Amino acid sequence: MPSSIESAESTEATEATESAAKAGHATGPVPWVAMYHSVGDCSDDPYRITVTPERLEKQLGWLRRRGLRGVSVAELLAARSRGEGRRLVGLTFDDGYADFLDHALPVLDRWGCGATLFVLPGRLGGDNAWDPLGPRRPLLTADGIRRAARGGVEIGSHGLTHVDLTKADPQTLRAETADSRARLEELLQAPVDGFCYPYGTVDRRAVDAVRDAGYGYACAIDPGPLNGPHALPRVHIGQNDNAVRLFLKYRLHRLRRRPVEGL
Template sequence: MPVAADPTDPTDSTDPAPRTDTPPVVPRVAPLWVAMYHSVGDCSDDPYRITVSPDRLDRQLGWLHRRGLRGVGMADLLAAHARGEGKGLVGLTFDDGYADFADHALPVLQRWGFGATVFVLPGRLGGTNEWDPLGPRKPLLSANGIRRLADTEGLEIASHGLTHVDLTLADDALLGAEVGGSRALLSELTGRQVAGLCYPYGTVDQRVADAVRAAGYGYACAIDPGPLTGVFALPRVHIGENDTSWRLRLKYGLNRLRRRPVPLAAADAVPEEAR
C-alpha cells in the first residue's frame, strides 16, 4: 500500500517508490483436463481395461469437438496456457507406446484435427508389454515407428522411462537411467528435444519429481499425484471403452472441481523445439 504524503510538506505530492520486498505473484491457470489413453484396438481381452476400440475413440473425440474442445499434445497444451491461449484445449496422452497407436489411434486423431502426446519406452523398442502379468501381449512401437510418429504434425513423442518400472521403488542409479537415459535415447532417435515424461503406473514422489526436473524435462504426467502439485506432477483422467458421452461429461465436470491450478511459470520450461 502506498505511504500517505506528509501533510506538513505541501511539496510532498508524490507516492514513494513501491516496495521491492513483496514476493512476486505467480499467475495460475485453471485446472488442466488431460485424458489418459493406452492401447487402441480389440477390447475382447482387456483385464486391465486399458484398451479403447477405434470406434469408441472416434465417438469420444467427436464429443470433445461438439463442445468446442480440441485435443492437443502436452507440450502444446502447456505452451498455450503459458501464453494465455489455452481456452478450449484439452490434453490427449497415450501411454506405453503401443504399436496399435499408428494403425488405429492416429487416423482417428487426424480425422478430427487433434494432436496428442505418445509416451514411449526406448528400452523396449519393438518389444511387448511384459510388465502386465495377465497379458494379453501387445506389440510396442519400433524405432522406425517412433521416428515416423515424431515426424507427424501435431504429435509429440515423450518418455515413459526406459522399461516401465515403478520409479518410486528404483535406487538412484536405476532412476537416473530410466529418467535421464530414456530422454537421451529418445532425443537421439527422433532428432528432437524431449520435453515430457509420464511416470510408469502413475506413481511419483518428491525424489522422483526432482530427478525428472534435473534431467532436463519441462513437465511430467502422473495419474493422481496426491500431495504433489505443479508441472512435474500433472494429474490425468483415465479414459476407457466404457466412457460414453455422459461419463465423459461427468469426468470433465469433476476435473474442474477436484484438480488444482498449475503455476504458469513452470509451463515456460517446455522447450520450444519440442513443441
C-alpha cells in the same frame, strides 16, 4: 441457445478461474489431460487400458462438439503460458503400443487433434512384459516412433523399461529418466520435453529426478499433494466412457483438482 452441458462447463470454468485468482493463482483451472493406452481389440483387457477405434472416434467427436480440441501436452502448456488454451484438452497415449499408428493416428487426423505419445526406448519392438495379466501387446519399433513423430505427434518418455520410480534405486532412477531422454533424443534427432511416470506413481524423489534430467513437464495420474508442471494430473479414459461419463469426468476433474502452480 447454449446446451445445459455447455452452460455448466462455462459456469464451472468461471468459478474455477475466480477461485484460482482469490488463491493467488492467475492461471485459471487445472488443465484437462486425458490418458489413453492401447487402441484396438478390447475383448481381452483385464486392465481396461484399451479403447476401440470406434469408441475413440466417438470420444473425439464429443470433444469437438463441445468446442474443445485435443492437442499434445506441449501445445496445451504453451497455450496456457500465454494465458490461452482454456478450450484445449491434452491427449496422451502411454506405453507406445504399435496399434497407435494404424488405429489411433488416423482417428486423431480425422478430427484435427494432436497428441503426446509416451514411449519406452528400452523396449523398442518389444511388448508389455510388465503386465502379468492379459495378452502381450507389441510396442512400437524405433521406425514406428519416428513415423508417429513425422505425423505431428509429440514424443515423450515413459521411462526406459516401465519401472515404478518410487521404488527405484539411484542408478535405475537415473537410467529411467536421464538415459531414456538421451536415447529418445538420439532416435528422433530432436528435443524431448515430456515425461510420464510409469504406473502413474510419483513422489518428491521421482519429481526431482525428472526435473534434473531436463524435462519441462511430467504427467502422473493423481499426484496427491505434489503440484507443478512436473506433477500433472490426468484422467483415465476407457472403453465405457460415453458422452455422459466424459462430461462428468471433464467437470469433476476441474472441481477436484487445484490449479497447477507455474501454469
